[in-house]
Amino acid sequence: MTSDPAQHRDATARRKRAAQECLDRRWDTIREISTGLHADPETAWHEVRAHRRLTALLASEGFTVDPRAGGLDTAFRATAGSGPVHVAFVAEYDALPGLGHACGHNLIAAASVGAALMVRAAEDAVPGAGLTVHVIGTPAEEGGGGKILMLEAGQFADIDAAMMMHPGPADAARAEPFAVAHWEVTYRGVGAHAAAYPHLGVNAADGFTVAQVAIGLLRQHLPPTVRVHGVVTEAGTAPNAVPDLATGRWYVRAASLSELDDVERRIRACFTAGATATGCELRIRDESPRYSEFRTDEQLLGWFVDNAAALGRDMTSPPPDGAAAMRTASTDMGNVSQHVRAIHPYLGIGSLPAVNHQRAFADAAVGPLAERALRDGATALAWTAIDFAAHAAATSRCTHSDRAR
Template structure:
């Protein structure tokens, strides 16, 4: 095996030249994805756009992947160090790309194109994973369980946010569908013959609301009622809702779930309804980003003009949940947040979706692609870190631990 080069600066310049060469194509991709949002597991056009761009650039393409129709793997290079770049594909119901997955995908592809240009010199294999259904479907969890990340030594992605943050406080989460089944009756003529499924849901909501004051810090419960009857003069025979249970760690989530389930059971007991609780997705874990990779990300993002005043001031990282967290428990991984000018809006709001195109979004796309690729170059050319990654050793930043300090430049 040829020695790994030490001159990262030369390689980074080549990466930047390549990303600059593809800039208009990447921006066009992000805009096309934004204009044509698709929901979880149905991201066929998004998958085609991303996979087609990489195949045209010479990447070896495998699709569908791991039994998921819209997932794909695109690979370039044959080095011993394999890096996985995650390109999220799905949008949110009603508000489209209000979490910036159009930028996530384009940044991942930009980083991959840049790294492919130096794959031989860094002895790397560059893999892009098109990952469906982050918004509640657990696409990465399924890909992880089915072996799509096998052979990868590190995994990276970057996520848009209203400001630059090194990482998030990623909460473990369960997604549940709750269904009550009762019996219809005329609400005026014979209400005593009915078993009210809508009331069962109300009882459960009240019980959850009362329980919230006794939950551990960081535990959250929230949901929506999808149906609770068709007409006001008919006792509802069925009521359904979707709920999310969140906690700081997997262990805390396991302790939370039976307490919330008892609230749903209370609704069934009080009304006489039948209760079904069904998982809608695999459990998302808490996140443990790799300390060394996060340190390299920060240095490279700062070289592009990004700054982290909130992190340096010790402000609490923002809370969210992602299936990238499960990946971080399996191999070294990072999920930094890159700022866009959202005019005060936050993710999952229509105004944030609107901000995911335009000059600020374009800058975040390019900066994200470069910082991701440069982080890999630094990791690949650092003998000690490269050896650790090849050995499959994680160095996780545990929840609540201090974040990497900034550069003094």
């Protein structure tokens, strides 16, 4: 039996006001999460200080914190409340090697923590929402697949909705990330003096030369949804020595895991050709589990779009030139979305012409426009969680046991 819809609407409005008042009171704390992480970047699996900063803050706010969620040293799960509807705000906090927070994960972590504080405050002010709020801290999004390991460890098993915002060059409601495989590629050859005994050597660097030529020729036959890119990280140390070892990191992307299966087979053949042509030994190792394409929950997204509009953001207009492609960047949040209702909207930080993974984007991830995205992102996430809980209360649906996936 459902109660009076007008009562639900009034309670929802009051909870949203309470959430907004919490943001106003705690703004300095939330902003300092972002600026602190930005000033102290740490790469995947090494987010020790970021982990310490976030878990200490959440514990001080009364959240129950598991500091090694899923058995990962820099993962965490913080929980407050005891309602039947479980909402997770997902935090990322790893930076890019040599680029700092050029993907704005400092803003993601701050928005998720801020949203959790706001929802908890709203429940305290207007009890009865039935929410349990979680912040799930996920390491190594940049190629390590931390969320996938946490998903496999059951950290999302009781979650009804998982949400995060991601900074970008412009607003975009819908994430459309590609599936991706991350490879470490190694060729082993035979070293020799390059002038005196070249005939005794097997040049490991030549394996990559052949493979990259083969990949370049294959590109004209690949679907437009496929991306292949990589770097050679080692290929010898002296010009007069035939390299006996060459290593690289390669990413292979496609619109779905099923498409990725076929593309991986074809790209592996290119690397095998490098080994066959040069006589090198080849090893391809997966650096992480494969990232899945993203599955957006339309109802959650609709609430988020409406809430962002109330804050003055139009999430429905096409992104400007140079910004739309960001939606297709891969994320391990895609794997979460295959099991849990999820959204992954982008909020613009006014960075154009700079885009994600450029140094200038890292510069843009702090400052007035980044702070506006942080405020709006935290607010829209919190309000969307409140809408979700209100819908669950009004319809007796949307709890974990009733998930329709």
